[in-house]
Amino acid sequence: MSLVSAGRGWSARLTPNLRGALWMLGSAVLFTGMTTLIKYLGPGYPAALQTFYRQLAGVIILLPLVARDWRGALRTTRPGILIFRSSAGVLAMILAFYAYQELPLADANALSFTRTLWLVPLAALVLREPTGPVRIGAALVGFVGVLIMLRPSSDGSHWLGWPQMAALISAALFALTITGMKVMTRDHSPFTLLVYAAGLGLVFSIPPALFVWRWPTWPDLGLLALMGVIGTLTQGCYIKGMEAGEAAVMAPIDYTRLVFAVAAGFFLFHERPSPAVLAGAAIVVASTLYISVREHRLSERAVIEDQPG
Incomplete structure (x- = not known):
């Protein structure tokens, strides 16, 4: 038995969840x-x-897949929305990278979770949901958690x-791209x-x-390529x-990246998240989890109600 077939057999024995x-x-x-x-390369390479x-x-990774059926991959009836969504996504990425460079990894990760909170007003205004x-109450509670994270500390660092x-605007823009x-x-x-x-x-x-161009050294080029991959x-x-x-x-598991961010920040950059950041992050995570789980249950209920008989 080959390693590939053995791996497939092992995977098949696992439950979907x-x-x-x-x-x-x-x-x-x-x-x-x-x-x-991103943080390691930040001092030499701007966001x-x-x-x-x-x-x-x-783009390089996707090219072989696009080559199989480039007409199908590029077929669209709404280029305007695609252009707007891509431009917003690039700006969101630049702001997010800047936040990860300048803030402790735990702080930047916690603030990035607010994109679920921004989806609430966007869903009402754009999707008419x-x-x-x-x-609305869950979203407001989440933003209270943001205020706790941002409250000034004794040295004014928070x-x-x-x-x-940048982190908050990035989260709002990512929410806009998700809505799109x-x-x-x-x-x-x-x-x-x-x-x-990717292309746009x-x-x-x-x-x-x-505006901030510099030619990377070969080792840095390797790290930049690795970051992209x-x-x-x-x-x-x-x-x-x-x-x-x-x-x-699946939604709660995504929040484990906050745990990994705390560990990476502590061991690699000697960062210690403040109690206010941890408390605020817990409130943000709880509120966004509640919104995600509730929306999933409501969608499931709507599907059941729509079924005949």
């Missing part, structure tokens, strides 16, 4: 590796330049500075959206990168996890 959980854990570990490289290399690596008092603002994806999936495949996000994202990342693999693991398991079960 367990397979999904392993993919999600892999995504969390890879995401921590990517953000660690805009790192974003360019991240997008370039994604009904937003009840429970959903307040709404540029890195914190929900609109586009009605008549576009996920692969087509991924191809456009590379194009949009070039101008800001040129890890970023693409992170997305792949996340998608596989959500496909394999139930969304309500």
Whole structure:
């Protein structure tokens, strides 16, 4: 028996949720590796330049897949939304990279979770989804957690500075791209959206990168390429996890990246998250988990009610 067939047999014996959980854990570990490289390379390579290399690596990885059916991969009826979504995604990535460079990894990760909170008003305004008092209340509780994280400490290190603002704006922009994806999936495949996000994202990342351009050394080029590859693999693991398991079960596992971020920050960068950050992060995680699980249950109930008989 070959190692490949043995691996497939082992995977088949796992429940769908367990397979999904392993993919999600892999995504969390890879995401921590990517953000660690972002922070490590930060002093020599600004966020805009790192974003360019991240997008370039994604395009190179996708090219062989696009070559199989490039007409199908590029077929679209709404180029305007794709352009807007990609430009917002690039800006969100630049701001997120800047936040990971400037903030402790735990702080930046915790603030990135607010994208679920931003989805609440966006779903009401853009998708015209009904937003009840429970959903609004959970989002408001989550933002209270953000205020706790941002409260000034004795040395003033935790307040709404540029890195914190960048993290929050990035989360809002990522929420906007997710909202756009929900609109586009009605008549576009996920692969087509991924191809456009990578291709257009590379194009949009070039101008800001040129303003801070520097030629990397060969070792740094290897690390920048590795960062881009890890970023693409992170997305792949996340998608596989959500496909394999139930969304309500998979969502909590994504928050393990906060644990990995605390560990990486402590052991690699000697960072110690403050009690306020940990308390605020716990509130944000709890509120976003509640929103995610509740929305999943409501969607399941709607599917059951729509079934005949």
